[in-house]
Amino acid sequence: MKKRLMMVQPLCTGLICAGMLTACVSTGSGMTSQTGGSAPAGQHYIPVEDFFRNPSKSRFTVSPDGTHIAFMQAWKNRMNIFVQKRDSDTAVRVTAAENRDIAGYFWANNSLLAFLQDTGGDENYQLFTVQKDGSNLKNVTPFKDVRVGIVDDLKDNEHEMLISMNKRNRQVFDVYRLNFTDNSLTMIAENPGNISGWMTDHDGKLRIATTTDGVNTGVLYRKTEQDPFVSIMETGFKDTFSPLLMTFDNSELYVTSNLGRDKAAIYTFNPETKKLGKLIFEHPEVDAESLIYSEERKVITGAVYYADKRGYHFFDTQRAALQAELEKKFPGLEVGVSASNRDETVYIIRTYSDKTPGAYYVYDTADKSCTLLAETAPWIDSTKMASMQPIQYKSSDGLTIHGYLTIPAGKQAKNLPVVVNPHGGPWARDYWGYNPEVQFLANRGYAVLQMNFRSSTGYGKEFWTKGFKQWGKKMQDDVTDGVQWLISQGIADPKRIAIYGGSYGGYATLAGVTFTPDLYTCAVDYVGVSNLFTLFETLPPYWEQGRQMMYEMIGNPEKDKVLLEEVSPIFHIDNIKVPLFVAQGANDPRVKKEHSDQIVNALKQKNIAVEYMVKDNEGHGFHNEENRFDFYRAMERFFRKHLDK
Known part of the structure; x- marks a missing residue:
């Protein structure tokens, strides 16, 4: 929201979720885990539930007038919205979600909140509104199989907001003006078929659109809402030119761009002359990510980047x-x-x-x-958690691979069992910070290696594009090279190395045990891709704009048939010889259940050991608390059986 570009569908980053549970936290008492068994001498097992329970409270926001605080808190094991006065400790629950957590919310005005919710993980989000006292709850977009996004909350308009929906055409998103008074919806911009995102100016006027033809991306601009959109930039998708927001006089744009350079930097851009202007911020090692600014004082206050950790560069003394x-x-x-x-x-x-x-x-x-x-999560004792250390190593072809290594608290980095944890995306990256999965595994005595393999974002154009058409090849080699680095450093016990990942990380898990079958002791595949042909056959309708781009990045099922067969684990299951645990959401719209069914059925036919967990009320990752508990309890049992030797 807030004048930033609202992408209405995932296109070139995070096509497959970058990691479902890194924000999940938990509660508990410190008793022995319910998974059975006890911790080895000198090691204190924190209950699984302590890592993966719902937060005590989270996602705090303040009303526009500053008088009330809203936040998310569990009710009947689902995250709901609560509101309290700033000077009060008494909160009112304003929603009653029982089947699915509320995905996100915001203040529509001083008395009204809006929130998004899907059904069973299908990612078809509907928009609801509710008064801050919990009254007058309404579903304002009660449309089946339609996905809603927020374009602009219109901070200067207490009765309206701009939303996007693929109601008219499931493949593209139009923009509607929603009136809270009568819940009327008025289309204000019809998508001609090539628009992938919309952006407003600081007055809430729809001024910018991004486009794609599948392999080329562009930016459209209009001086007023009465004018037609005209093209002001067109690039290949490998080049970045992304509007962030308009200048405060609404005459120019702030953009991130890597045109003519490797690392993306932030510039001003004049839509009339179609030229980049002032360089606002660049970083020598990583892409510039975003700007922070004061809407009230109308000034850009700083820039954000992520190297090993998040960094700021401030322009504003205040x-x-x-x-x-x-x-x-x-x-x-x-x-x-x-x-x-x-x-x-x-x-x-x-x-x-x-x-x-x-x-x-x-x-x-x-x-x-x-x-x-x-x-x-007040039940988490930071003194018992493990340190996440930034690391780097060289790939077999000389690339520097950045990542993070977590050594169990109180353990020496020597001859340890290891869980290798490649991230999802794959066009995403791992970050430094609290990660409940990592801390859970470290508490069980496992070192955890995360790596930002080639094609991870944030490290420049060259690093990103080096991973194109390298699923199962150089991208997987970067994972393998990380394991070999751990072994060479004496950190890993080569006989006790597991691999676990979700989404693309699930693919990397299957690729790991398929293409390097002697490297791993066991593996856990969580909503992972097993068949690249199935991936393309089951794309959600609103991903169609990105199909040709995905062909360029992964491979074309017709032109690159041999490549996709070569790197799809389903066609090489005879190589798998270690125990595998597969987990899947039945309603997953990104990595369909067919992926897990195929790999599990094929392994069973070959009499290869495989465990399979399916949750009927989940999608791309397990979000309901009880399902998280089941999954991580099962993971713990699996690793104890196969990794603790």
């Missing part, structure tokens, strides 16, 4: 001073501003580290007070 003050208040923690009221006098502050999911605070600029709202 925002820099606030950051310095907050970091002084919370030494040793990462700290950032996650929300504010309209006039930016009240901020929601978020803290975290690799050892704690952190807490939320409310900061009042009037007296510089910083008051605790809630610890996200």
Whole structure:
């Protein structure tokens, strides 16, 4: 929202989810895990539930006038919205979701909240509104098999917002003006078929659209809403030119671009002359990610980038001073501003580290007070968590691969059992911070290796494109090289190495045990791709715009048939000789259940050991708390049986 480009469908990053559970946290008491058995001498097992329970409270926001705080909290094991006055400790639950967590919410005005929710993980999000006292709950887009997105919350208009829907045509998204007073919907922009995203200016006017023909991307612009859109930029999809927001006088754009360079930088761009202007920020090692700004003071305050950790570059002394003050208040923690009221006098502050999911605070600029709202997971004892250390190693063809290594607390980095954990996406990356999966595995005594293999985003154009048509090949070699690095360093016991991943990471898991069958002891595939032909045959309708791009990045089922057969694990199951555990959501719209069915059935026919867990009320990853518990309990049993030797 907030004048940034709203992508209405995933196109070139994160086509397959980058990791479903890195934000999940949990509760518990510190008793022995319910999975059975006890911890080895000198090792304290924290219950599975402590890592994967719903947060105590999370996603705090403040109303536009600063008088009320909203947040998410579990009710009947589902994350619901609660609201309280800023000066009160008593909260009112305003939603009653029982089957599925609410996906996200925001303040539509000072008295009304809006939220999104899908059904059983199908990702067809519907939009609901509810008063801050919990009254007048409405489903304002009750359309079957239609996906809703937010284009602009229209901060200066208390009665309307702009949304996108693929109601008219399931493959593309039109823009509608939603009126809260009578819940009327008026289409204000019809997608001609090539638009992949929409963006407004600071007055809420629809001024920018991004386009794709499958392999080329473009940006359209209009001076007013009465003018026709005209093309101001067209590039191949390998080049980045992404609008971030308009300048505060609505005359130019801030964009991220890697045109003529490797690492994306942030510039101004003049839509009339169609020329890049001032270089706002660049980083020598990684892509510039985004800008932070003050809507109230109408000034760009800083830029954000991610190297080993998140970094800021401030342009504004006031925002820099606030950051310095907050970091002084919370030494040793990462700290950032996650929300504010309209006039930016009240901020929601978020803290975290690799050892704690952190807490939320409310900061009042009037007296510089910083008051605790809630610890996200107060049952997590940071002193018992393991450190996530940034690492790097060389690939077999000389690339520098960045990643993270987590060594179990109290253990020496020597001859350890290891879980290799490639990320999803694959056009995404792993980040430093609290990761419940990693901490859970480390608590069980396993070192965890995460790597940003080639094609991971954030490291420049060349690194990203080196992974094109390299599924199961050079991308997989980067994973293998990480394992060999661990062995050469004496960190890994070569007889006790497992691989586990979700989504693309699930593919990498299957590829690992298929193409390097002697490297791993066992494997866990979570909603992973087994057959690249099936992947293309089952694309959601709103991914059709990106089909040709995916052909360029992965391979064309017709032109590259031999390649796709070569790198699809389903065609090479005879190579698999280690135990495999497969988990799948029945309603997954991204990696259909057919992928897991195919690999499981084929292995059973070959009498190869395989465990299979299917959750009928889940999609791309397990989001319901009880399903998370089941999955990680089963994973623990599986690793104890096959990795603890």
